[in-house]
Amino acid sequence: MAKYLIVGASAAGLGAVEAIREVDPVGTITVITDEGCSHYSRPMISDFVSGKADLKKINCRTEEFWKEHNVEALMGKKAVALNFTEKTVQLEGGEKVPYEKLLLATGGKPFVPKTEGSEKDGVFTFTTIGDAQRIAAKIDAINAKAAVVIGGGLIGISVTEALVKRGLKVTMVELQDKILSLLVDAKGSDIMEAVVRKAGVNVVTGQSVQNILGRPDNDGAVGGVLLTKGGQVPCDLVIMAIGVIPRTELVVGSTVKINRGIVVDNMMQTNVPDVYASGDVAEAYDFILNQNRTLPLWPLAVLEGKVAGYNMAGKKTTYAGGTNMSSLKYFGIPLVSVGLANPKEDPTLGILVKEDLEHNIYKKIVLRNNVIVGLTLVNRIERAGILLYLMKNAVNVKKFKEELLSDDFSWATMPTSMQKKMSVVQ
Numbered sequence: 397m398a399k400y401l402i403v404g405a406s407a408a409g410l411g412a413v414e415a416i417r418e419v420d421p422v423g424t425i426t427v428i429t430d431e432g433c434s435h436y437s438r439p440m441i442s443d444f445v446s447g448k449a450d451l452k453k454i455n456c457r458t459e460e461f462w463k464e465h466n467v468e469a470l471m472g473k474k475a476v477a478l479n480f481t482e483k484t485v486q487l488e489g490g491e492k493v494p495y496e497k498l499l500l501a502t503g504g505k506p507f508v509p510k511t512e513g514s515e516k517d518g519v520f521t522f523t524t525i526g527d528a529q530r531i532a533a534k535i536d537a538i539n540a541k542a543a544v545v546i547g548g549g550l551i552g553i554s555v556t557e558a559l560v561k562r563g564l565k566v567t568m569v570e571l572q573d574k575i576l577s578l579l580v581d582a583k584g585s586d587i588m589e590a591v592v593r594k595a596g597v598n599v600v601t602g603q604s605v606q607n608i609l610g611r612p613d614n615d616g617a618v619g620g621v622l623l624t625k626g627g628q629v630p631c632d633l634v635i636m637a638i639g640v641i642p643r644t645e646l647v648v649g650s651t652v653k654i655n656r657g658i659v660v661d662n663m664m665q666t667n668v669p670d671v672y673a674s675g676d677v678a679e680a681y682d683f684i685l686n687q688n689r690t691l692p693l694w695p696l697a698v699l700e701g702k703v704a705g706y707n708m709a710g711k712k713t714t715y716a717g718g719t720n721m722s723s724l725k726y727f728g729i730p731l732v733s734v735g736l737a738n739p740k741e742d743p744t745l746g747i748l749v750k751e752d753l754e755h756n757i758y759k760k761i762v763l764r765n766n767v768i769v770g771l772t773l774v775n776r777i778e779r780a781g782i783l784l785y786l787m788k789n790a791v792n793v794k795k796f797k798e799e800l801l802s803d804d805f806s807w808a809t810m811p812t813s814m815q816k817k818m819s820v821v822q
């Protein structure tokens with residue numbers, strides 16, 4: 397019997413393995429993953445498409461990881477059913493794996509809207525290394541020249557940049573009026589859109605793709621798209637990059653509580669005894685919104701997996717919470733977005749802004765009761781660490797808020813009393 401059984405071997409699953417082994421060097425750990433290899437950095441799959449990195453370079457653990465941690469890794473195996481009474485997980489093919497403690501780290505799956513023509517050869521999603529390999533192989537096989545990326549969010553911009561680097565003409569289609577609207581406000585988005593356009597990308601906002609069209613000589617292969625407002629864009633590939641939704645299929649219909657994702661407490665336990673969940677599939681605590689929700693981010697998945705692992709192994713640990721935190725660099729522009737970066741109109745919030753649009757610089761802080769609850773830094777991100785510290789520790793910044801966005805803001809520019817207080821908390 398596996399003492400610890402983990403379904404999913406990516407950020408959350410790997411975090412859990414490491415935490416369990418810190419506490420329990422001998423208990424048997426079995427990991428099930430339906431990917432052939434899943435210990436790679438998902439955010440880096442775009443580097444595989446662009447040609448910047450091979451599989452080895454984007455692996456976040458070595459091949460020896462499983463051996464070193466004494467883990468039985470069942471690769472390429474899909475878990476299809478759970479039985480909480482007999483405490484087993486059934487694999488495709490019928491085999492049952494028993495457990496004492498179970499972690500569901502099944503992550504997310506791409507959201508794919510129903511679109512006529514989506515079965516055509518040349519339509520891809522973009523969430524796994526398998527997707528990246530298939531896209532790269534297709535580009536080579538047909539000498540692809542043009543692609544349409546559906547989605548102008550984080551995943552959309554990452555695959556767009558990769559395709560541009562590979563020399564394709566890319567059209568990015570975003571349903572909202574602005575790209576990256578979950579990360580930045582209208583001004584931040586305008587900067588990013590201008591930069592993306594400058595790199596040769598055709599950005600289409602406020603509409604989506606109605607139909608995927610075939611080629612005149614082969615209707616089964618992608619030849620273009622018809623936009624919802626009527627225009628046509630010829631292309632060889634279509635990438636659906638709209639976002640991910642929690643992969644809850646294993647627990648749907650079971651007694652495990654689900655909202656959007658699996659509901660967990662602050663020890664990452666579900667409502668079913670000895671069953672835990674972490675990562676993109678779980679709804680964990682957001683310290684800015686003061687509520688549990690899904691937050692599909694790599695570092696948070698690792699942390700949540702670690703918390704689950706410690707608790708599974710008997711070391712009581714609580715999750716302090718995370719929030720929307722992205723730090724990225726696409727098309728040469730570094731961008732940090734944390735918490736309420738793009739809040740709706742709200743008279744209880746204070747907004748501080750500093751901009752130098754000529755140099756694509758935009759900095760914005762959102763305050764509630766003089767505590768930072770949102771942060772956006774575009775193309776000038778040097779102060780991210782200290783601002784994040786103030787945010788995480790809910791420091792009242794009233795006395796020095798006018799300084800926060802200045803280029804030379806540092807610990808030294810804060811009132812001495814505050815510096816002393818913070819050296820105690822640090």
Ligand SMILES: Cc1cc2nc3c(=O)[nH]c(=O)nc-3n(C[C@H](O)[C@H](O)[C@H](O)COP(=O)(O)OP(=O)(O)OC[C@H]3O[C@@H](n4cnc5c(N)ncnc54)[C@H](O)[C@@H]3O)c2cc1C
Nearest residue numbers: 404406407408429430438439475503504675676692693694
């Ligand atoms: C293109 C892209 C770019 C991204 N960029 C960033 C970024 O810049 N910053 C950031 O913080 N985050 C980024 N993310 C998000 C980040 O990758 C995820 O938050 C993270 O991978 C979540 O880890 P996880 O372990 O919860 O799930 P996942 O990484 O989704 O892994 C879940 C694993 O479980 C397996 N699995 C699921 N169900 C079963 C089953 N029934 N049986 C067996 N195996 C199963 C899956 O195949 C998968 O291997 C990006 C994601 C993508 C796709």
